[in-house]
Amino acid sequence: MLGSKPIDTPMDPNVKLTVEDPFDRRSTTGYCVLVGDNLVSWKSKKQSVVARSSAESEYRAMAHTTCELMWVRQLLTEIGFTEASPMQLWCDNQAAIHISSNPVFHERTKHIEVDCHFVREKIQQGLISTCHVKTREQLADIFTKSLGNVRVQYLCNKLSMIDIYAPT
Secondary structure, three states: OOOOOOOOOOOOOOOEOOOOOOOOOOOEEEEEEEEOOEEEEEEEEEOOOOOOOHHHHHHHHHHHHHHHHHHHHHHHHHOOOOOOOOEEEEEOOHHHHHHHHOOOOOHHHHHHHHHHHHHHHHHHOOOEEEEEOOHHHOOOHHHHEOOOHHHHHHHHHHOOOOOOOOOO
């Protein structure tokens, strides 16, 4: 990506990225896990179901990311790094953050109940905390959206990505 020929817009910014059928309407989950300033894990994957709302799609992504955070936390513990403070889960969807902190299930969220219980449990245990991030600053967008060249470069810089093939 960084070693490629730069153009103004690497992709049409209005195109949804899909794996198979461009009209299947399943959202793409993307996340990146940083330990300090170091990118240690990342993933982009189509969700297995069609979400009924953007909040549901974002919440399912939060549940998948929480699983990865728990795995990274356990790995760090096994190699001797113990962290007392909760790991931060950044999300750019206020509704999804509200679902994670609201202990009451509503008719509109019953279908994502298992994900809700999992994320809420980790929040209550003090293992993760949810934080809002402005959409413009959401690092995971580089894995899920077609973005213009300026935004791609901005997010790559935020992720500390460098072009290893650049002439020195």
